Amino acid sequence: MTAPSLAPGRTGVVGTARTRLEGRAKVTGAARYAGEVPFAELAHGWVATSSVARGRIRSIDTEAVLAMPGVLAVLHHGNAPRLRPGVGLFGPDATLQVLQDDRVPHVGWPVALVVAETPEQARAAAEALVVTYDEEPHDVAFSADHPGVYTPEARPPAPPDVERGDVDAELAGSAVVVDEEYTTPEEYQSPMEPHAAVARWENGRLEAIDSNQGSYAIAQYIAQLFFLDAASVRVTSEHVGGAFGAKGVRPHLVFAVMAATMLDRPVRVVLTRRQMFTMCGLRTPTAQRIRLGADADGRLRAVDHESVSYSSAIQEFVEQSTRPTRVLYATDALRARTRLVRLDVPTPTFMRAPGWAPGSYALESAMDELAERTGLDPITLRLRNEPAVAPASGLPFSSRNLAACFEEGARRFGWPDRDPRPGVRRDGRWLVGTGVAASAHAAMTAPSTATATAEADGTFTVRIAAADIGTGARTALHQIAVDALAAPPEAVRVRIADSDFGPAQFAGGSMGTASWGWAITEAAAALRERLALADEIPADGITVRADTSELVRARQPVERHGFGAQFAEVAVDPASGEVRVRRLLGVFAVGRVVNPLTARSQLVGGMIMGLSMALHEEGVRDTASGSLVNGDLAGYHVASNADVPPIEADWVDDPDTHNPTGIKGLGEIGIVGTAAAVANAVWHATGTRQRHLPIRLDRTLTR
Amino acid sequence: METNSSAISLRVNGETHALTVDNRTTLLDALREHLDLTGTKKGCDHGQCGACTVLLDGRRATACLQLAAAADGRTVTTIEGMADGDRLHPVQQAFLDFDGYQCGYCTPGQICSAIGVIEEHAAGWPSAVTADVRPEAGPPPLDADEIRERMSGNLCRCGAYVSIVRAVAEAAAQVAAGREAAGGQGSGAGGTRVTA
Ligand code: FES
Numbered sequence: 057m058t059a060p061s062l063a064p065g066r067t068g069v070v071g072t073a074r075t076r077l078e079g080r081a082k083v084t085g086a087a088r089y090a091g092e093v094p095f096a097e098l099a100h101g102w103v104a105t106s107s108v109a110r111g112r113i114r115s116i117d118t119e120a121v122l123a124m125p126g127v128l129a130v131l132h133h134g135n136a137p138r139l140r141p142g143v144g145l146f147g148p149d150a151t152l153q154v155l156q157d158d159r160v161p162h163v164g165w166p167v168a169l170v171v172a173e174t175p176e177q178a179r180a181a182a183e184a185l186v187v188t189y190d191e192e193p194h195d196v197a198f199s200a201d202h203p204g205v206y207t208p209e210a211r212p213p214a215p216p217d218v219e220r221g222d223v224d225a226e227l228a229g230s231a232v233v234v235d236e237e238y239t240t241p242e243e244y245q246s247p248m249e250p251h252a253a254v255a256r257w258e259n260g261r262l263e264a265i266d267s268n269q270g271s272y273a274i275a276q277y278i279a280q281l282f283f284l285d286a287a288s289v290r291v292t293s294e295h296v297g298g299a300f301g302a303k304g305v306r307p308h309l310v311f312a313v314m315a316a317t318m319l320d321r322p323v324r325v326v327l328t329r330r331q332m333f334t335m336c337g338l339r340t341p342t343a344q345r346i347r348l349g350a351d352a353d354g355r356l357r358a359v360d361h362e363s364v365s366y367s368s369a370i371q372e373f374v375e376q377s378t379r380p381t382r383v384l385y386a387t388d389a390l391r392a393r394t395r396l397v398r399l400d401v402p403t404p405t406f407m408r409a410p411g412w413a414p415g416s417y418a419l420e421s422a423m424d425e426l427a428e429r430t431g432l433d434p435i436t437l438r439l440r441n442e443p444a445v446a447p448a449s450g451l452p453f454s455s456r457n458l459a460a461c462f463e464e465g466a467r468r469f470g471w472p473d474r475d476p477r478p479g480v481r482r483d484g485r486w487l488v489g490t491g492v493a494a495s496a497h498a499a500m501t502a503p504s505t506a507t508a509t510a511e512a513d514g515t516f517t518v519r520i521a522a523a524d525i526g527t528g529a530r531t532a533l534h535q536i537a538v539d540a541l542a543a544p545p546e547a548v549r550v551r552i553a554d555s556d557f558g559p560a561q562f563a564g565g566s567m568g569t570a571s572w573g574w575a576i577t578e579a580a581a582a583l584r585e586r587l588a589l590a591d592e593i594p595a596d597g598i599t600v601r602a603d604t605s606e607l608v609r610a611r612q613p614v615e616r617h618g619f620g621a622q623f624a625e626v627a628v629d630p631a632s633g634e635v636r637v638r639r640l641l642g643v644f645a646v647g648r649v650v651n652p653l654t655a656r657s658q659l660v661g662g663m664i665m666g667l668s669m670a671l672h673e674e675g676v677r678d679t680a681s682g683s684l685v686n687g688d689l690a691g692y693h694v695a696s697n698a699d700v701p702p703i704e705a706d707w708v709d710d711p712d713t714h715n716p717t718g719i720k721g722l723g724e725i726g727i728v729g730t731a732a733a734v735a736n737a738v739w740h741a742t743g744t745r746q747r748h749l750p751i752r753l754d755r756t757l758t759r
Numbered sequence: 760m761e762t763n764s765s766a767i768s769l770r771v772n773g774e775t776h777a778l779t780v781d782n783r784t785t786l787l788d789a790l791r792e793h794l795d796l797t798g799t800k801k802g803c804d805h806g807q808c809g810a811c812t813v814l815l816d817g818r819r820a821t822a823c824l825q826l827a828a829a830a831d832g833r834t835v836t837t838i839e840g841m842a843d844g845d846r847l848h849p850v851q852q853a854f855l856d857f858d859g860y861q862c863g864y865c866t867p868g869q870i871c872s873a874i875g876v877i878e879e880h881a882a883g884w885p886s887a888v889t890a891d892v893r894p895e896a897g898p899p900p901l902d903a904d905e906i907r908e909r910m911s912g913n914l915c916r917c918g919a920y921v922s923i924v925r926a927v928a929e930a931a932a933q934v935a936a937g938r939e940a941a942g943g944q945g946s947g948a949g950g951t952r953v954t955a
């Protein structure tokens with residue numbers, strides 16, 4: 057083989073549109089997801105959940121259920137295997153300590169697992185299982201002035217409080233002040249594939265097929281939880297039907313492992329759609345107060361952002377909604393505070409762009425209000441406050457091309473012709489308006505390992521425990537590998553989603569492709585060096601392993617982010633209050649784009665979730681029972697095809713070598729800013745500010 | 760045979776299967792668990808998401824809302840039956856080419872639904888956004904708004920709708936061209952008129 061240089065951008069396939077490697081399998085139905093792999097002697101587990109919000113289990117009537125046809129076992133806190141406490145993917149995780157005691161922390165907490173020969177039998181038995189409780193008073197009512205609000209402990213990536221300069225003095229001296237509260241409701245990730253796992257013991261090894269965002273970490277975790285040797289657990293997840301943050305480790309996998317171990321046969325556990333709403337995390341509601349102080353010319357003197365969110369009684373999860381405020385605008389004084397209240401609710405977790413999505417809704421709505429009050433164009437206002445360094449940390453940006461996104465977006469959207477006055481444009485019965493918002497998301501890199509093998513037949517195999525949850529990661533990593541190996545695409549195989557491939561970053565935080573791509577690039581380079589010295593390739597090939605831990609750690613600290621500008625046009629029916637989004641445009645600066653076809657899908661998909669957040673999504677919790685009223689896909693509306701207008705996403709040049717692949721990641725940034733752009737457009741159409749999501753009919757009609 | 764089960768026969772993708780099912784078994788579970796046709800997906804099991812869409816006697820149906828025992832004797836086409844050997848159905852090919860999916864979990868349902876939409880449209884069925892629903896008006900152009908409306912029973916949480924609309928428009932045009940080339944009027948009044 058030849059020995060081309062590894063300079064980024066040198067060869068062919070990175071940067072070109074490629075259809076998905078698994079595309080044919082997906083459009084023919086051949087792609088098997090976790091709950092779809094058949095096994096002989098497969099048993100089926102069905103979870104039974106609590107109907108009360110707080111209390112203790114008094115009794116579980118297992119006898120009646122064990123007598124039902126096909127029932128093999130009922131697992132509950134009295135007989136389930138003991139789990140190691142205090143372990144978790146991101147620190148101790150109490151949400152997975154299932155069936156360990158009689159405590160019930162929220163409605164929908166799993167209290168038993170029924171295992172039977174068929175899914176119908178398991179379901180009937182789980183529904184027939186009588187559980188009684190000693191109920192205790194519960195509290196699920198979230199508000200910013202709840203007496204239990206406290207300051208959570210500092211944990212990465214953002215400390216709860218940041219204070220630079222004298223916010224109160226600058227506010228007092230400001231010519232214009234915006235001081236408003238914004239709220240966002242409970243939101244649910246709701247991937248289309250329900251959580252599913254099958255676990256079995258095979259030759260002394262625990263093998264699990266699971267729907268998740270990162271098999272390596274999950275295999276490690278399962279080993280710890282069940283007091284097993286790390287090498288004796290293998291987790292794979294070839295195809296994953298969406299995740300959006302909800303597919304870390306979830307109880308279905310713990311249950312499958314428990315039951316497979318107790319029964320010594322393969323056990324599959326699939327959650328129902330309703331169970332996903334109580335057992336798989338959610339985005340906490342937020343109540344955010346933003347105070348902006350500016351000179352008459354719009355230059356910011358003070359930015360004060362306080363965000364309150366909730367977590368469960370058993371686990372602290374902090375939604376870091378002030379993150380956009382820490383990077384977006386220059387200001388003389390900055391204060392960001394994150395607060396929390398603990399309620400008898402399910403534990404929130406990551407949902408696409410955690411912190412960034414709800415935080416940007418509040419900040420970018422407030423910026424629009426400041427534009428109105430200063431009489432400035434919203435884009436002019438933002439460009440006037442472009443920072444030289446990150447406002448909170450004082451660190452330089454690795455690259456920042458937000459201004460270019462606004463300029464390019466404004467040109468394409470037709471922004472310069474916009475009449476700034478609200479409530480004056482009619483199109484038939486519709487009031488029409490346009491809005492804009494900035495977008496940002498962290499672009500981090502985490503250590504990963506990969507192997508590259510030169511096979512005796514002249515082909516190459518790259519192995520990495522990456523996950524493709526619909527992102528197109530498999531295809532993008534293939535492109536990266538092809539270029540790094542300087543081999544023809546058909547000679548390179550990429551295998552992912554197997555914990556046996558070694559440590560690799562989770563598919564989360566928009567860090568996947570950047571982290572995995574670097575490891576693959578390193579492995580390919582090392583392999584090519586080896587091949588240059590090898591006379592021939594032995595029958596079992598030549599394999600090298602790369603680990604980017606040292607490289608990642610050795611980098612200088614900088615602020616690395618993707619940026620973007622989102623534009624929306626809406627029409628509002630003043631009679632019904634209905635809001636229709638007519639078009640969306642997003643222009644992003646997201647580093648190097650590996651595959652324009654799948655990248656565009658990711659960005660547009662994020663924007664659609666943002667539209668859905670703006671107009672539709674709202675988990676409604678009943679304070680009397682403590683339960684979610686609308687926990688299914690009929691009650692919890694996510695955007696459907698008819699809700700979605702023509703949407704364009706594109707990107708500007710954003711060279712950035714802080715990660716040598718130049719990749720910044722773009723799975724989450726698409727949802728950041730969309731809701732604010734829509735809310736600002738609704739104001740422009742109607743003259744009514746939208747400070748609470750979702751923008752319901754009753755809210756557009758309120759004056 | 761237990762009293763709570765039924766012996767049924769299903770014609771699936773051109774093959775007849777005799778099977779014994781628990782009376783509680785849905786058509787969806789019969790396909791997935793008994794016939795190992797896991798291409799048809801289960802997103803909600805409650806008729807809310809469209810992931811389980813198949814063609815039942817040629818028409819779109821959510822397989823999770825059909826009991827298998829009640830589907831005895833009926834003809835089912837699933838995603839596994841859409842390609843002609845190695846040649847993908849034009850809708851499948853268009854989903855692949857236009858990236859009309861991401862995670863792929865809603866995709867079989869979307870594709871079956873789109874194939875149903877193209878047939879329903881060719882047969883002259885109006886939709887909720889059809890301006891002129893008089894029979895003599897003939898089928899409306901299958902434009903983006905018609906496609907969005909008719910495909911709205913299939914949720915896609917990844918948000919692939921924009922590419923799905925493009926893929927369905929493209930495939931519909933191909934199917935219509937194929938019908939014309941075959942010299943026929945298609946299965947319905949006026950054939951398929953397409954504007955993408
Ligand atoms: S699984 Fe049938 S409609 Fe959702």
Ligand code: FES
Binds near residue numbers: 915
């Ligand atoms: S492609 Fe993932 S839900 Fe549609």
